[in-house]
Amino acid sequence: MVNTRSMSLRNEGNMEGTLAIGEDRISALDDELLQHVMSFLLSRDAGQTCVLARRWSTLWKSVRALRIKDDLATDSYKFVDELLRLRDPAPLNVCDIFDAYEDSDTEDPLAFCEEESNRIAPWLRYALLHQVRVLRVTAPVFPTDLVLVSSHLKRIELCLMQFEETLDLSSCQVLDVLEMTDCNIYESIFCQSLRHLNMKGGCFDNEIRYRISAPNLVSLQLAPESGLTPLLDSMPSLVTASVESSEEESHHCFTLPSCDEGCTREETFSVVLEGLSAATNLELTSDDLISVFRMDLKWSPVFSKLKTLLLNEWCVAGDFTGLVYFLQHSPILETLTLQFDIQTHKKQRVNGTDERYTPKKQSLLSKHFKIVKIVCGTMKDDARVYRALNMLCAHGVPLEKIDIQ
Structure with missing residues (x-):
């Protein structure tokens, strides 16, 4: 008869013996692999591994990531200063600095911002000097x-x-991605080197229209909460672009950064569409029916590579002027999406046709x-849908190629 109690005790003894031998599989890994694993930790946590064993006492010094997540209103910044002082001069792959500013309680926020800016600056300089990517x-x-x-910096993500x-x-010279939230x-x-630009939220200036010059962009996303849509320089390599214009009709009178004469109502250049004309996939949305996109049509940009296009309410202004324009000037267009926002908070209506933008040529629908x-949600009986159907059919779009969602 098997004595289960003695077997259990014997098994427990074997386990304890194994633990006593001290087989350490983690320490069997080479230094580079351990440091790679440690690079995903906050720098404070990575530094604390020095107490594990003698071998770990200096591993943290060559971790190729600097991850700081501290409330700079406290004295924790002193830890970061000491960390950088003791760290080996190994190149950095990542520098990640999160400032819990919103959790801070200060009576003078401006003074606090200036103080923490002075604290962050040397950390950023350190990262750039150590070839952060x-x-x-x-x-x-x-x-x-x-x-x-930095000759090595490839990606920048900035917030707040x-x-x-x-x-x-x-x-x-090698910066590839810029994200701003x-x-x-x-x-x-x-x-010059930037290939991907993503700007979500935040504001542009309401009086001065600034400029984005990134001629090698492949993808672009602009979705500000307010302000003048920036002037976009030519982007011949552009593949995908999504631009949301939040500026209102009253903002179409603006000043350029180099202009000292004040603003003029009649712009003398294309603000957005000319710069986007090389895109293959394009989304243009605006809260304002008299949008900057519609104003750009008079410069007659041709979208020779455009295959997919999304437009929202602004294209209905002036008897679907914007929509008709794109049907005429997109020779290889394949897919068109129209979004009618039922919950839109703007009630402007443009009646009649704006002769200045009315196409004079017969529509040439893409053979592709x-x-x-x-897209209209549950409001399929909206008058705009029927107007859109009539307009599309009049310009050569068969009913079987129209999908109402």
Whole structure:
């Protein structure tokens, strides 16, 4: 008869013996692999591994990531200063600085912002000097005396910042991605190497229309909460673009950064569409029926590569002037989506046809055309849907190629 109690005790003894031998599979890994794993930790946590064993005492010094997530209103910034002082001069793959500003309680927020800007600046300089490739910063301000110059910097992600000086990244010769979330931008952006630009939330200036010059962009997303849509320079390599214009009709009178004569009502250049004319996939949405897109049509840009297009309410102004224009000037267009926002908060209506923008030529529908999607939710009896159907049919779109959703 088997004595289960003695077997259980014997098994427990074997386990304890194995543990006593101290087989450490983690320490069997080489240093580079351990440091790679540690690079996903906050720098504070990575530094604390030094107490594990003698071998771990210096591993943290060569971790190729700097991840700081501290409330700078406390004395925790002193830890970061000491960390950088003791760290080996190994190159950095990532610098990730998160400032919990919204959790801070201060009676003088402006003074606090200036103080933390001064604290962050040397950390960013350290990262740039150590050839950082990915830079992520979440903070209410960006050190104005810091110039982003790095021959290795490939990706920048910025959040909650305010820029009041030109963001000239032309010295970042390999910068590939720039993401800005809830950043207020009151200056122009210049970067030759940039291929992907994503700006969500935040504000542009309401009186001065600034400029984005990034001729090698492949993808672009602009979705500000307010302000003048920036002037877009030519982007011949552009594939995908999504631009949301939040400016209102009253803002179409504007000043250029170099203009000292005040603003003029008649723009002398294309603001957006000419710069986007090389796109293959394009989304143009606006809260304003008299949008900057519609104003750009008079410059007659041709969208020779455009295959998929999404437009919203602005294209209904002037008897679907914007929609008709794209049907005429997109020779290989395949898919068209029209979004009618039933919940729109703007009630402007444009009656009649604006002769200045009315196409004079007969519509030439793309031979590659496949489908029109009209997105209107449950309001399929909306008068705009019937008007859109009549207009599309009049310009050669068969009913079987129209899908009402």
